[in-house]
Amino acid sequence: MATLEKFSDIFDRAAERKGGAKALGLLMPQTLDADEIGQFTDAQLLSAMSKQVFQSGFVWRVVENKWPAYEEAFFNFEPFKVLMLSPDQIQERATDATLIRHQKKTQSIVDNAYMVQQLAAEHGSFAEFIANWPEDDITGLWQVLKKKGSRLGGNTGPYFLRTVGKDTFLLTNDVQSYLKANKVVDAGFTSQTALRQAQAAFNHWQQESGLSQAQISRIISLGVGDNRV
Known part of the structure; x- marks a missing residue:
């Protein structure tokens, strides 16, 4: 170096x-400490993550204004409910004029719900997984999100972590x-x-x-x- x-x-x-x-x-x-981050629900984190995915390369204000409609369309981002959506239901949401018409970003909500659920099963909650990740290897957490999640590469994953208070x-x-x-x-x-x-x-x-x-x-x-x- x-x-x-x-x-x-x-x-x-x-x-x-x-x-x-x-x-x-x-x-x-x-930033928040580990105990504070650990208080987030998996639904809250999936919502924040999904919002960051949609804001990437898009007008943030538009995404912010539409987010209440996303909360309604995706069952307040409860991962197990999101994962019950059928392909046809996902397609309906990807073409819904009250949302943002983007097939791949819409599908990423479902893909990331699966990641959240899997990591929650391994670590007690997705929040605990994030909270307890060592900050002296924060780029390692970036790589986990990129590998296991969808559309979380580049700065999208780090911006999500910053949004929820993880030191990065x-x-x-x-x-x-x-x-x-x-x-x-x-x-x-x-x-x-x-x-x-x-x-x-x-x-x-x-x-x-x-x-x-x-x-x-x-x-x-x-x-x-x-x-x-």
Whole structure:
């Protein structure tokens, strides 16, 4: 691994760009502890996951406005009820004008309900599975979601985890640019090598700073490029 920049320098650069440490602090994402995450129901997590899948590459506001209709159409996202839908019923929902007409994303709700149910059976609940996953291997959790789930690759799985309060960094365009420019990562970001290198860097910065990985990635993004969060 390349010699990592001191996190204090990364922080100072972001603070300067955003109007000081106090102003920067107001932009930090919030995370939940394991007990708090463990309180989510499997239905709540399937809903949040499904919403993130639909928001990927789409106008988030439109998805948000339509989500009450999704809750009704998919039985409040109770996994066992979703899995009782017949192929014809799934097709009806994929072409319903009150929802979003997208066959593959609609099917992903069912596929991910199966994943949620399977992992819940193994770990007591899907929430417990997420809550107890070690944060120093968060990219490993990304890979489980991608492999076992549907349409959860790229940043979709990590954004879902961020939404439900799991501490995770995000490989946004600005964060990727920083990691590449500073030779922290020397492989494509879809590769296992790059994920291991990024994880090692974030683990190092977390030990150095005492901040969450979510906060660290937000600070990196605010200190470079377009200041995207």
